Amino acid sequence: MRSVLLSNGKNIESLILDERPVPLPSEGEIRVRMRAHTLNHIDLWVLSGSPAYSVSLPHVMGSEGVGVVDALGENISPEFSMKVGDAVALSPGQGCLMCELCRSGSESLCPSYRVLGGHLPGVFSEYVCLPATRLLPVPPSLSPLSASAVTLAGATAHQGLVVRGGARAGERWLVVGASGGVGHLACLLAMLLKLDVFGTYGPEKKREILSRFMDIPLVSHEAPDWPEKILKLSGRPFDGVLDTVGGATIPRILPLLRKGGRAVVVGETTGSPTQFPTRELFGRQLSLHGVYLAHRSDILAMLDWVAKGDLSPIVSDVGPLASISPLQKAYRRMSERDFVGKLGFGWQ
Numbered sequence: 001m002r003s004v005l006l007s008n009g010k011n012i013e014s015l016i017l018d019e020r021p022v023p024l025p026s027e028g029e030i031r032v033r034m035r036a037h038t039l040n041h042i043d044l045w046v047l048s049g050s051p052a053y054s055v056s057l058p059h060v061m062g063s064e065g066v067g068v069v070d071a072l073g074e075n076i077s078p079e080f081s082m083k084v085g086d087a088v089a090l091s092p093g094q095g096c097l098m099c100e101l102c103r104s105g106s107e108s109l110c111p112s113y114r115v116l117g118g119h120l121p122g123v124f125s126e127y128v129c130l131p132a133t134r135l136l137p138v139p140p141s142l143s144p145l146s147a148s149a150v151t152l153a154g155a156t157a158h159q160g161l162v163v164r165g166g167a168r169a170g171e172r173w174l175v176v177g178a179s180g181g182v183g184h185l186a187c188l189l190a191m192l193l194k195l196d197v198f199g200t201y202g203p204e205k206k207r208e209i210l211s212r213f214m215d216i217p218l219v220s221h222e223a224p225d226w227p228e229k230i231l232k233l234s235g236r237p238f239d240g241v242l243d244t245v246g247g248a249t250i251p252r253i254l255p256l257l258r259k260g261g262r263a264v265v266v267g268e269t270t271g272s273p274t275q276f277p278t279r280e281l282f283g284r285q286l287s288l289h290g291v292y293l294a295h296r297s298d299i300l301a302m303l304d305w306v307a308k309g310d311l312s313p314i315v316s317d318v319g320p321l322a323s324i325s326p327l328q329k330a331y332r333r334m335s336e337r338d339f340v341g342k343l344g345f346g347w348q
């Protein structure tokens with residue numbers, strides 16, 4: 001079988017398509033024949049040698065994927081049992097499953113929480129063996145790429161907007177970075193939840209692409225005065241801001257909120273803020289939430305929206321992988337932010 005392997009260096013050039021034996025499922029594991037994968041920013045952190053994801057080489061890449069149950073190991077708990085042929089999505093992150101946080105459904109807060117492809121070997125292989133607890137049922141009719149797109153990025157959008165942000169119908173929300181993986185799914189979800197949603201994007205060419213998928217007011221956050229522009233467009237402060245760009249933008253998003261408003265930060269791709277607006281935070285009684293990935297319930301909620309046909313992730317297929325070069329090209333596009341939505345591939 002083929003696997004996408006980071007071989008002897010932490011850079012895009014060191015990716016190879018490796019041939020290896022099909023693995024056998026151990027006790028409690030299920031083998032999945034993978035159908036589709038989507039790329040995540042975690043992959044780029046691994047490829048750049050980020051200390052947050054200090055993997056040892058060689059390393060199988062990838063956090064996101066869906067497939068079909070292919071073989072069952074011994075002693076699988078009936079609660080997580082599946083049949084050969086069942087369509088499944090992989091849960092990218094998982095805790096110990098035993099502590100109070102895990103049992104109450106808040107596994108991303110578990111001290112043992114680890115992410116496939118980031119802290120653990122990844123899933124970009126034609127066959128993957130994983131603990132049965134990491135698999136989620138997927139309606140067989142679902143597009144594999146669409147399903148894969150919501151297992152991490154979509155679930156993070158759900159966790160940020162609904163669970164931590166507490167967004168309610170009729171509220172006005174701003175999504176900073178509306179063209180990215182989490183951002184575009186947050187906008188689509190916000191529209192479904194009947195929020196009044198506004199968005200920002202980077203380069204001007206992304207506006208036209210985004211407008212094809214969502215009819216929302218948009219401003220480029222590359223303009224130095226974008227906060228003033230979006231506030232003028234809105235006519236009033238926002239109830240909430242979901243910031244997928246994060247970091248350096250924090251001092252600029254807090255003044256956009258009404259008194260008591262909520263800011264949710266899910267990334268730091270623009271670096272760290274040089275100043276923190278403490279007075280904005282306490283003086284206007286704002287809430288600031290940090291969200292790192294999501295829980296199993298977030299993935300199931302998003303898969304349900306996609307299955308009902310209400311939510312269609314924007315996914316560009318860069319495969320199939322006859323060689324490694326389409327994937328290397330896709331990662332270069334990601335690092336240059338030259339894409340909208342998600343990038344993905346399937347196995348032929």
Ligand SMILES: [Zn+2]
Pocket residue numbers: 095096097098099100101102103107110111112
């Ligand atoms: Zn735990």
